[in-house]
Amino acid sequence: MVGSAGGALPASLTLVGAGKMGGAMLESWLAAGLDPHRTTVVEAHPTEALRVLCTARGLALNPATVAPAAILVVAIKPQGFPDAAPDLDRMVGPDTVVLSILAGKTVADLAGRLPSARAIVRAMPNLPASIGRGATGAFANAAVTPERRDAVAALLSANGLVEWVGSEAEIDAVTALSGSGPAYVFLMVEAMAEAGIAAGLDPQVAARLARATVCGAGALLDASDLPASELRRNVTSPGGTTAAALDVLMRADALSPLMREAVAAAKRRAGELAG
Numbered sequence: 001m002v003g004s005a006g007g008a009l010p011a012s013l014t015l016v017g018a019g020k021m022g023g024a025m026l027e028s029w030l031a032a033g034l035d036p037h038r039t040t041v042v043e044a045h046p047t048e049a050l051r052v053l054c055t056a057r058g059l060a061l062n063p064a065t066v067a068p069a070a071i072l073v074v075a076i077k078p079q080g081f082p083d084a085a086p087d088l089d090r091m092v093g094p095d096t097v098v099l100s101i102l103a104g105k106t107v108a109d110l111a112g113r114l115p116s117a118r119a120i121v122r123a124m125p126n127l128p129a130s131i132g133r134g135a136t137g138a139f140a141n142a143a144v145t146p147e148r149r150d151a152v153a154a155l156l157s158a159n160g161l162v163e164w165v166g167s168e169a170e171i172d173a174v175t176a177l178s179g180s181g182p183a184y185v186f187l188m189v190e191a192m193a194e195a196g197i198a199a200g201l202d203p204q205v206a207a208r209l210a211r212a213t214v215c216g217a218g219a220l221l222d223a224s225d226l227p228a229s230e231l232r233r234n235v236t237s238p239g240g241t242t243a244a245a246l247d248v249l250m251r252a253d254a255l256s257p258l259m260r261e262a263v264a265a266a267k268r269r270a271g272e273l274a275g
Contacts (some may be wrong), residue, residue, distance in 0.1 A: 068093025
């Protein structure tokens with residue numbers, strides 16, 4: 001099997017935690033060619049949709065025993081990790097890569113609670129991964145071989161862009177930028193709609209226009225090889241309406257410093273959660 005990044009998907013996989021993020025990622029992996037008959041899902045509170053998916057596709061759901069797989073994906077709530085760790089450790093074999101998407105849980109945390117684990121990858125996906133348009137930052141410890149890293153990359157690439165970082169400390173910055181980033185964009189849509197209402201538009205019209213504008217701009221950015229700064233300049237006529245708005249947004253005390261402050265606050269909080 002070949003993933004969207006060109007690497008081979010793992011021969012077998014166990015997913016522990018199939019909530020909103022874990023479940024969405026699972027569907028993308030299956031669509032990319034993950035073998036459902038060699039996939040196990042462990043979920044304490046399976047939804048009816050998850051039960052139907054597992055039955056229809058032939059995935060094992062909550063079996064009595066879980067044999068070690070090539071990749072063990074840990075996607076439970078971080079606060080539940082200490083209690084779940086003994087069971088998770090029994091799912092780790094000598095060749096298993098532990099792929100964690102637990103916010104704030106370091107490689108040292110994982111290794112300390114999972115003594116059987118050697119190869120560990122920390123990844124931070126974001127919500128658009130649920131539609132295959134996510135952005136994921138990942139860090140692999142020294143025990144992850146190039147072949148295993150390729151398998152993890154193929155898996156994560158089914159959910160969108162994957163960027164490998166060189167140090168684990170950078171994962172907090174990834175969390176602050178892309179992990180939390182979709183909420184920043186959603187807030188911008190809200191703010192644009194509110195500004196449209198204040199300018200005299202019907203609330204529903206303003207909401208639709210703001211939503212379509214952000215979606216369209218994102219699609220244009222995705223379709224273009226040009227950097228965002230050049231696309232911005234291309235749609236800004238000197239002395240025009242866009243320039244007037246950007247004069248406000250690009251003030252020394254406006255959008256850029258606010259965004260730096262917001263990302264710094266999120267990064268700081270990610271570090272606190274790790275502690």
